[in-house]
Amino acid sequence: MTRRPPTTPRTLICVPIMVHDVDEALHDAQRSKSGGADLVEFRIDDFFTGDAQTADREERELLRLVASSPLACIVTCRSKDEGGHYDGTDEARISLYERLGTASGKIGDLNSHPPRYLDIEAATYLRSANLAMKVNLAVAERDRDDAPWLIASMHDFATRPPDLLRRLAAARQIDKASVLKVAYRARSLRDSLELLDLCREADSPTIALGMGEYGTLSRILAPKFGGFLTFASLAAQSATAPGQPTLSELTDLYRFRSIKPSTRVYGIIGSPVSHSLSPKVHNAGFELLKQDAVYVPLPIAASDDLEASYISFKATMWDLIHHSHLNFCGASVTLPHKENLVRLARAEKWKLDTISDVSGSANTLVVDRSNPAFPRCSVFNTDVRAVSELLDPHGVAMSGGAGHSGRPKALVIGAGGVGRAIAHGLARDNCHVTIANRTIDKAQAIVNSIALSGFPNHARSAYLETIKAEGFHFIIQCTSVGMVGPNQDQTPVSPEFWNNAGNAAVLETIYTPRETPFVKDALAAGCRVHYGRDMFILQALAQMMLWVPDPDIPYAPPPEHLAAIYERLTR
Numbered sequence: 001m002t003r004r005p006p007t008t009p010r011t012l013i014c015v016p017i018m019v020h021d022v023d024e025a026l027h028d029a030q031r032s033k034s035g036g037a038d039l040v041e042f043r044i045d046d047f048f049t050g051d052a053q054t055a056d057r058e059e060r061e062l063l064r065l066v067a068s069s070p071l072a073c074i075v076t077c078r079s080k081d082e083g084g085h086y087d088g089t090d091e092a093r094i095s096l097y098e099r100l101g102t103a104s105g106k107i108g109d110l111n112s113h114p115p116r117y118l119d120i121e122a123a124t125y126l127r128s129a130n131l132a133m134k135v136n137l138a139v140a141e142r143d144r145d146d147a148p149w150l151i152a153s154m155h156d157f158a159t160r161p162p163d164l165l166r167r168l169a170a171a172r173q174i175d176k177a178s179v180l181k182v183a184y185r186a187r188s189l190r191d192s193l194e195l196l197d198l199c200r201e202a203d204s205p206t207i208a209l210g211m212g213e214y215g216t217l218s219r220i221l222a223p224k225f226g227g228f229l230t231f232a233s234l235a236a237q238s239a240t241a242p243g244q245p246t247l248s249e250l251t252d253l254y255r256f257r258s259i260k261p262s263t264r265v266y267g268i269i270g271s272p273v274s275h276s277l278s279p280k281v282h283n284a285g286f287e288l289l290k291q292d293a294v295y296v297p298l299p300i301a302a303s304d305d306l307e308a309s310y311i312s313f314k315a316t317m318w319d320l321i322h323h324s325h326l327n328f329c330g331a332s333v334t335l336p337h338k339e340n341l342v343r344l345a346r347a348e349k350w351k352l353d354t355i356s357d358v359s360g361s362a363n364t365l366v367v368d369r370s371n372p373a374f375p376r377c378s379v380f381n382t383d384v385r386a387v388s389e390l391l392d393p394h395g396v397a398m399s400g401g402a403g404h405s406g407r408p409k410a411l412v413i414g415a416g417g418v419g420r421a422i423a424h425g426l427a428r429d430n431c432h433v434t435i436a437n438r439t440i441d442k443a444q445a446i447v448n449s450i451a452l453s454g455f456p457n458h459a460r461s462a463y464l465e466t467i468k469a470e471g472f473h474f475i476i477q478c479t480s481v482g483m484v485g486p487n488q489d490q491t492p493v494s495p496e497f498w499n500n501a502g503n504a505a506v507l508e509t510i511y512t513p514r515e516t517p518f519v520k521d522a523l524a525a526g527c528r529v530h531y532g533r534d535m536f537i538l539q540a541l542a543q544m545m546l547w548v549p550d551p552d553i554p555y556a557p558p559p560e561h562l563a564a565i566y567e568r569l570t571r
Contacts, residue, residue, distance in 0.1 A: 005117075005149045005178050005205060011223035012038040013256065014074065014231050015247055016240040019047040022065045031234055033070045035247045039116065041074040041231070042066075043084070043240060048077055048096060050088020059096060063103055063112050072116040074151065075100055082121050082155040083241075090124055094134045101138030101148050114138075117179070119151040122171040136176050152177035156184040157211060157241075160191055168198075179205045179228055183241065186210030188312075189298060190319050192217040193326070199227040200325060213274065213299050215243040217267075220250070220296050223259045225325065230256075253283055259294055264327050266547060267298035269317075269365075270334035274299075275484050275512050277536060278332050285544045293329070293547075302336045313340040314347075321367055321375055330547045331365045332540070335480065338363055338417035341379055351378040358453040359384075359424040361417035364543050380546060383418060384425030386538035387507065390530045391474055394505040407432045410474040413464065413492055415442035418509055419478035424450055427458040431474070434460055436467040464492065469501035469525070476507045482516030491517040498525035511536045 015032035019025045019042050029040045042065060048058050066073060077093050078084020086093060097120065103112040118138060125132050139150045152174045154167055161167060161184060171180055180202070186192050195208040195218040202208075205228040210218040222230040232247040233239040239246075250256045268278040274297065282295035300316050302309040320328045333341045338361045345352050345362070356362035356379050364380040410426045412419050415437035426433045427450045437443040443461035450459045469475055481492040498521055506522040511532030522529050 005228075008228075010257070011227050012229035013247065013250060014039045014041050014229045015234055016041040016043055016231050016244075017234075018043045018238070018240065019065065022047075022061045025065060026068055026070075028234060028238075029073075030070050032247065035234070036251050037071060037232070037247060038229070039072040039074065040069065041076055041119070041240075042069075042115075043076050043078060045076070045078045045084040045086035048086065048088075048093070050086070050092035050096075052092075055092065055096075059099055062096070062100065064108075064110065066100065066103065066115045067110040067112045074117040074119055075115040076119040078119075078155075079121060079124065081123070082153075083157045090128070090131055094120075094131050094138075098134050098138045113146050114148045116148060117151050118148045119153050119181070122152040122154050122167070122174060122177075125152060125174055125177075126170060132174075139176055139178075149178035150174075150176050151179040151181050151207070153181035153183070153207075155182075158185055160184050160187060160194075172204075179207065181207040181209075183207075183209045183211060185212045185242070186214035186218070188214050188301065189217060189316050191215070193319055193323060196221055196225040196227075197325075200225040202226075209241075210243065211241045212243045213272075213297070216245065216297055219243065219245060220254050220256065220294070221259065221265070221326075223256065224261055224263055224265075226261075253279060254294055254296065255283060255287060258292070260292070261325070262292055262327070264291070264293040264329040265296065266293060266328075266330045267296045267332070268334060269298045269300055269331045269337055271299055271302045271336060273297045273334070276334065277511060277533075278334075278540065281537065281540045282332075282544065285540075285548075289544075289548055291548060298331060300337060309336065310340050310343060313337050314344055317344060321377065324372075327369065329367045329369060330543075332543055333363050333365060335417065338421070341365065345377070345379040348377065351376075353378075353380045355384045355421060355425055355428070356381045358449070359421040360449070361421040363421075363539065364546060366546050380543075381421050381425075382539040382542035382546070383509075383535070384421050385542050386535045387422050387476065388425060388429055389538055390507060390534055391505060394474065394528070408473040409434070409471060410476065411436060411467065411469070411472040412476050412478055413437075414478035415439070415446055416478065416480075419476075420446050420449070422476055422478060422509075423459060424453065426474070426476075427453075427455045430458075432458060432460075434462050434467070434472070436462045436464040438464050465494075467493075467497070469493075469498050469504060469527075472501075472504050474505050474507070475501075475522075475527070476509065477516075477518050478509050480510070482508075482513075482518050483510045484512045488513065489517060491521060493518070493521075495521070498522070498527075501525040501527055503528055506530065507535060508532045509535055 015037045017028045077086050080087050101114050103114050152171050192210045198208040199206050207228050219230045232250040268276045286293045341362045342360050362379045362381045366378045368376040408431050410431040410433045412423045412435045423433050435443040435446050447459040447461050479492045481487050504527050506527040507530045508519045
């Protein structure tokens with residue numbers, strides 16, 4: 001009969017440690033314990049060579065490592081075939097496992113004992129009856145209570161294995177395996193959902209994790225779906241698999257210990273999303289509001305093929321919304337999917353707020369699951385609300401531009417989804433809007449859209465290369481130029497743009513980095529600047545009010561009990 005590890009009331013957090021030096025590894029194990037980990041995995045495949053001349057010394061050191069560990073441990077000597085570093089013989093590796101699994105007696109002042117778990121690739125175990133027999137000896141049921149449990153694992157660092165189900169079925173036949181582990185590079189969020197379902201449907205302890213940015217979801221939500229454990233590194237640079245969060249991210253940012261089957265799931269949808277501050281602000285908000293909810297990265301791939309990007313977006317959204325156990329309740333949507341969100345909403349006849357409908361761009365999805373069988377979706381644009389609130393003190397109120405002679409003039413730089421929505425909002429706030437873009441046709445399309453929405457003569461288009469700041473009351477930068485990445489040292493306008501800019505109110509929509517080259521030039525020109533982070537926080541608070549509706553929590557001024565978010569983000 002297969003030995004099962006004792007039932008744990010929660011999904012365990014395991015910190016993987018690449019062993020190069022035993023004392024350093026023990027130091028990292030102590031740090032892991034202090035950080036809240038439940039166990040550590042000692043990856044010994046860079047330490048153990050399998051060389052007969054050094055085998056005795058290496059075994060003694062590894063016995064000391066296990067005996068001295070401040071936490072229960074997994075010992076793993078991962079083969080090169082499955083992404084590890086060990087290139088010695090299987091016989092030497094399994095002999096080491098047998099020695100570790102039957103350890104007893106004194107090592108200096110220490111009492112030696114086996115590790116809690118031994119990890120061996122299912123493919124290695126199944127390859128040879130002789131090897132399997134030796135592994136069985138290492139984990140055999142004996143009178144000892146400390147005999148290790150066997151983890152039968154499979155890994156693919158390239159993609160989802162095409163024969164995954166066959167390999168899983170074979171691994172389940174390993175009678176001595178107490179825990180099954182599968183990890184592969186996720187191709188999309190849909191692969192992460194498959195891995196989470198493997199945990200939920202398993203009849204024995206299972207670890208199912210995705211690698212890469214699309215796999216992070218499976219790592220964070222493991223406790224929601226009953227995963228046996230998840231891995232978290234001490235630092236980003238010490239991760240043993242791509243997409244592995246750090247221990248502090250898992251416990252502090254994502255509040256891993258509070259995630260349970262009932263937890264509502266929200267996230268940031270876009271490509272890329274790794275730079276986003278949204279998980280930080282929204283998870284802090286959920287904590288302050290005492291919500292059983294978590295906010296996670298939800299990357300959805302995009303390409304220059306707009307139709308292919310929409311199809312990918314639609315398919316992934318369908319899986320998120322209609323997954324029977326995910327409890328997906330909403331999302332922030334960023335570049336390049338803001339327009340895809342509106343397109344999908346129109347196709348599915350979801351509720352759209354006015355600015356999203358007329359501009360064709362939205363950033364917020366709310367999924368009402370009061371009837372689980374028929375989730376109802378609503379789409380909003382909180383970017384425009386945030387811009388209006390920021391610029392209101394400067395005279396862009398619904399009152400018709402108080403403080404200016406005639407209609408205030410606004411310049412919107414960029415004709416993407418953000419620029420389109422903000423241009424529509426400013427026109428509705430009774431501004432005269434100039435949309436400047438390198439491609440004039442895209443800018444003119446927004447002008448035409450504003451006119452058709454009932455605001456003729458409220459907008460015009462201009463070439464970005466020739467436009468100047470002079471004469472504008474408001475300047476809003478809506479391109480991605482200056483964002484962290486390949487263009488972060490650039491600005492969308494020339495130095496001459498700022499000549500005679502006066503004291504125009506300038507708003508940067510990029511929040512990472514805080515001071516883009518555009519912002520620095522605006523400050524040097526004497527303009528009044530609102531940073532992208534100011535806009536980000538306001539639109540995020542508006543999203544929170546949509547996701548956590550409460551008649552006692554007004555939107556403006558910002559709810560007092562969410563004010564801590566401001567301080568946390570601007571430290």
